[in-house]
Amino acid sequence: MNDVVEAVEGANAEALARMLAGDPVLVDVVGAGEAIPALGEKVIGHAGPPVAWREMCGPMRGAVAGIAVFEGWARDLADAEQRAAAGDFTFRPNHDFDAVGPMTGMTTRSQPLLVVENRAFGNRAYCTINEGLGKVMRFGGNDGEVLARLAWLRTRLGPALGAALRDQGGIPLKGLVARGLTMGDEMHQRNVGCTGLLLRALAPALARTCPDREALAEILAFIAGNDQFFLNVAMVMGKAIMDPVRNIDGASVVTAMCRNGTDFAIRVSGTGDDWFTAPVEMPEGLYFPGFTAADANPDMGDSTIVETVGLGGFAMAAAPAVAGFVGAGSASEAALTTRAMSEITVGHNPEWTIPALDYLGVPSGIDIRRVLETGLAPTINTGIAHREPGIGQVGAGVVRAPMACFADAARALGHRLGVS
Amino acid sequence: MNDVVEAVEGANAEALARMLAGDPVLVDVVGAGEAIPALGEKVIGHAGPPVAWREMCGPMRGAVAGIAVFEGWARDLADAEQRAAAGDFTFRPNHDFDAVGPMTGMTTRSQPLLVVENRAFGNRAYCTINEGLGKVMRFGGNDGEVLARLAWLRTRLGPALGAALRDQGGIPLKGLVARGLTMGDEMHQRNVGCTGLLLRALAPALARTCPDREALAEILAFIAGNDQFFLNVAMVMGKAIMDPVRNIDGASVVTAMCRNGTDFAIRVSGTGDDWFTAPVEMPEGLYFPGFTAADANPDMGDSTIVETVGLGGFAMAAAPAVAGFVGAGSASEAALTTRAMSEITVGHNPEWTIPALDYLGVPSGIDIRRVLETGLAPTINTGIAHREPGIGQVGAGVVRAPMACFADAARALGHRLGVS
Numbered sequence: 001m002n003d004v005v006e007a008v009e010g011a012n013a014e015a016l017a018r019m020l021a022g023d024p025v026l027v028d029v030v031g032a033g034e035a036i037p038a039l040g041e042k043v044i045g046h047a048g049p050p051v052a053w054r055e056m057c058g059p060m061r062g063a064v065a066g067i068a069v070f071e072g073w074a075r076d077l078a079d080a081e082q083r084a085a086a087g088d089f090t091f092r093p094n095h096d097f098d099a100v101g102p103m104t105g106m107t108t109r110s111q112p113l114l115v116v117e118n119r120a121f122g123n124r125a126y127c128t129i130n131e132g133l134g135k136v137m138r139f140g141g142n143d144g145e146v147l148a149r150l151a152w153l154r155t156r157l158g159p160a161l162g163a164a165l166r167d168q169g170g171i172p173l174k175g176l177v178a179r180g181l182t183m184g185d186e187m188h189q190r191n192v193g194c195t196g197l198l199l200r201a202l203a204p205a206l207a208r209t210c211p212d213r214e215a216l217a218e219i220l221a222f223i224a225g226n227d228q229f230f231l232n233v234a235m236v237m238g239k240a241i242m243d244p245v246r247n248i249d250g251a252s253v254v255t256a257m258c259r260n261g262t263d264f265a266i267r268v269s270g271t272g273d274d275w276f277t278a279p280v281e282m283p284e285g286l287y288f289p290g291f292t293a294a295d296a297n298p299d300m301g302d303s304t305i306v307e308t309v310g311l312g313g314f315a316m317a318a319a320p321a322v323a324g325f326v327g328a329g330s331a332s333e334a335a336l337t338t339r340a341m342s343e344i345t346v347g348h349n350p351e352w353t354i355p356a357l358d359y360l361g362v363p364s365g366i367d368i369r370r371v372l373e374t375g376l377a378p379t380i381n382t383g384i385a386h387r388e389p390g391i392g393q394v395g396a397g398v399v400r401a402p403m404a405c406f407a408d409a410a411r412a413l414g415h416r417l418g419v420s
Numbered sequence: 421m422n423d424v425v426e427a428v429e430g431a432n433a434e435a436l437a438r439m440l441a442g443d444p445v446l447v448d449v450v451g452a453g454e455a456i457p458a459l460g461e462k463v464i465g466h467a468g469p470p471v472a473w474r475e476m477c478g479p480m481r482g483a484v485a486g487i488a489v490f491e492g493w494a495r496d497l498a499d500a501e502q503r504a505a506a507g508d509f510t511f512r513p514n515h516d517f518d519a520v521g522p523m524t525g526m527t528t529r530s531q532p533l534l535v536v537e538n539r540a541f542g543n544r545a546y547c548t549i550n551e552g553l554g555k556v557m558r559f560g561g562n563d564g565e566v567l568a569r570l571a572w573l574r575t576r577l578g579p580a581l582g583a584a585l586r587d588q589g590g591i592p593l594k595g596l597v598a599r600g601l602t603m604g605d606e607m608h609q610r611n612v613g614c615t616g617l618l619l620r621a622l623a624p625a626l627a628r629t630c631p632d633r634e635a636l637a638e639i640l641a642f643i644a645g646n647d648q649f650f651l652n653v654a655m656v657m658g659k660a661i662m663d664p665v666r667n668i669d670g671a672s673v674v675t676a677m678c679r680n681g682t683d684f685a686i687r688v689s690g691t692g693d694d695w696f697t698a699p700v701e702m703p704e705g706l707y708f709p710g711f712t713a714a715d716a717n718p719d720m721g722d723s724t725i726v727e728t729v730g731l732g733g734f735a736m737a738a739a740p741a742v743a744g745f746v747g748a749g750s751a752s753e754a755a756l757t758t759r760a761m762s763e764i765t766v767g768h769n770p771e772w773t774i775p776a777l778d779y780l781g782v783p784s785g786i787d788i789r790r791v792l793e794t795g796l797a798p799t800i801n802t803g804i805a806h807r808e809p810g811i812g813q814v815g816a817g818v819v820r821a822p823m824a825c826f827a828d829a830a831r832a833l834g835h836r837l838g839v840s
Contacts, residue, residue, distance in 0.1 A: 003566040182741045183613050184775070193603050196616025200644035203623055207637040215625040224620035320775035321602045331775040355740035355751040356776060415795070 011251035015363040016346045022241035023119040027170040029162035033109030036097045042273025045094040047302045048260025051273040057261035059140025062389020063104035066142025074093040099126040100302035103138035107332045112158025116236045121244040125234035135392035139385040164205035164263035186319035188312030189381040192228035238305035254366040257304035268409045278404035285397015286327040297387040299399045310364035318354040344370040431671035435764045436785040447590040449582035453529030456517045465514040467525025467722045468680025469695040477681035479560025482809020486562025487819035520722035520834040532578025536656045541664040547656035550559040561803040563834035584625035606739035608732030609801040611650035632748035658725035674782035674786040677724035698824035705817015706747040718791035719819045728817040730784035734761040738774045764790040791826045
């Protein structure tokens with residue numbers, strides 16, 4: 001038995017070492033069909049573990065209908081819903097394609113995708129570009145305004161960002177995120193610092209490569225007008241860092257957490273690409289004026305990759321302003337969440353530190369054994385979508401990963417290790 | 421005697437009300453000679469209270485020689501020093517011209533000046549544009565590289581910023597600074613958040629108004645490459661806010677603090693434009709590699725206007741990362757400085773709040789009576805220049821305002837009020 005514990009500890013040390021060695025660089029923006037050939041006609045990538053149309057929540061259905069119209073696979077939203085019910089579309093988790101997507105996480109072949117390369121391991125990961133706040137597709141929005149914005153991302157913003165990134169040879173993200181942690185960001189519900197740092201890094205190359213002054217002004221204004229622009233970059237960075245941590249024999253470290261609005265799921269390094277799922281929970285949070293908890297959809301999105309890599313709720317102490325926004329207690333108590341998450345991780349990240357905790361690194365490498373021993377489930381900072389399709393974001397809050405995922409994963413890992 | 425106390429309290433309440441009512445907007449960049457006609461041939465504005473050439477410290481002399489060459493009033497640095505010694509130049513405090521300048525604070529007629537308008541009161545204030553870090557004129561640098569950068573600010577950056585600001589109708593600063601306080605800035609030794617926010621606000625208008633793509637890229641890269649770019653904006657904002665607080669009968673609130681490298685000086689609302697001076701102190705701080713306290717010049721610059729308005733050392737709790745940089749104790753102790761400064765101010769600013777202190781406003785309105793009662797001199801976060809001309813910045817630290825200024829000011833105010 002001690003041998004097994006030692007093997008797990010050794011495997012977890014390797015898992016943490018790979019996480020900390022990650023060198024994520026935002027290198028390009030490319031068309032999804034080019035980056036991911038499997039994203040063909042009528043194939044729709046979505047957030048979370050696998051889910052069928054009949055099990056999908058309202059905003060996920062709304063987004064599916066919207067993206068089908070956007071891709072030209074349906075005449076209108078009603079037609080799209082009929083086709084979806086008739087089995088016309090193939091639904092696949094984004095994680096199948098080295099990709100992640102926020103909230104509903106729609107990923108289809110004509111959308112532009114951010115590309116992050118983990119230069120320490122050579123792998124690449126992908127994510128769509130953040131659309132902005134309010135009525136947007138990731139929160140289930142699907143009307144003409146939402147589709148027009150997606151079209152602008154496809155024809156204008158995506159190609160311009162790609163050209164700028166190629167021109168400057170990419171933007172290393174590890175140091176940028178380190179700075180963001182000193183600027184009150186936790187990279188999930190607060191990205192105002194990193195969005196500014198990213199714009200500072202991008203703007204000169206955008207100016208050099210974008211030939212049209214009006215288009216350039218529009219692009220700069222779009223990025224500057226969206227404090228959450230960096231969220232999708234943080235997500236694809238998280239995916240690029242965590243993928244090389246997969247498939248370490250015996251490791252009890254979580255390599256992905258995600259939700260599709262129906263189920264929550266985790267992957268653990270020592271159990272490969274199996275998903276351990278449980279019904280997703282409702283966030284506890286604060287609502288925008290005019291909305292209440294009765295409007296809220298259960299938790300959703302691949303954005304929990306941010307917590308998986310030690311940011312988001314795990315870095316709450318860096319972002320006291322978030323604690324109030326997500327309803328996680330007073331700002332002065334933000335440190336408590338980070339301290340609690342330190343109890344369920346293998347270690348701390350010495351390059352991503354929090355000044356207010358005298359430069360303690362963010363808690364990194366969620367160990368499913370510690371989650372079960374302490375009863376402390378990972379704390380996730382999240383946006384809240386309206387439960388009906390077509391409406392959008394109604395609030396923000398905190399949600400806990402369901403304990404059942406961790407218990408199931410521990411059983412499966414134990415089985416692989418020959419213990420029960 | 422109680423009547424006098426009541427009168428002072430009432431006057432101080434009015435002083436704080438004017439501070440909080442201030443509505444500073446960055447509206448333009450204009451040539452100094454145009455904004456300040458008194459800045460004529462061979463007139464040199466400098467930081468701090470009045471100072472003669474023979475009393476000037478090394479970096480101030482270095483900057484004077486450099487700016488005289490830059491303006492074409494001397495052939496070279498040696499010629500400039502001879503002319504200065506011969507009385508060829510007129511030296512005037514920047515504060516005489518509604519202006520402020522960091523460190524040596526050289527302000528002369530051909531330089532471009534940031535213009536902040538306080539829209540609540542209609543007054544304007546001026547400050548040069550931040551040159552960047554290291555060997556720069558504000559730290560006494562004066563060689564060809566320093567002068568070439570000043571020439572680029574004059575011909576390229578200044579006009580472009582002015583055009584962008586006029587195009588967009590100015591950038592309101594009160595809310596921007598409020599956001600900066602949630603991003604780890606205290607606006608004196610840390611401006612990384614506000615610099616990003618300013619670039620986000622400026623970039624679209626710059627793209628619209630700057631016809632030359634290479635010049636635009638160069639301008640964006642210059643701003644993006646200087647985390648302290650916002651410092652001069654914070655300073656001119658502070659000057660614009662504090663000027664309407666001057667000349668309130670009986671008010672014991674400080675309206676300006678500044679230093680010329682030889683003397684420290686304060687102005688108090690109830691004693692008009694008199695300067696109360698004392699020998700300036702040495703900062704206690706941390707030095708860049710290769711330098712020590714033996715290289716340090718005494719404290720210098722008009723940048724203490726930032727503390728006068730409740731930021732800088734007064735907002736240390738917002739910026740735990742600064743505490744370490746300036747050697748003011750551990751990051752987790754940053755709140756102590758803000759708590760201490762709360763003991764010497766009339767009130768707090770409800771619009772400039774600090775998340776980590778559960779949204780306590782920054783301590784605002786330094787009351788010379790409380791300084792003397794508590795023995796707590798204002799804490800100032802500052803850069804440290806090399807004591808020899810021509811070298812530049814060697815470190816950063818914390819310095820206290822000399823108590824003698826406050827004692828002298830209190831005597832003068834008492835005399836005006838008929839008490840002793």
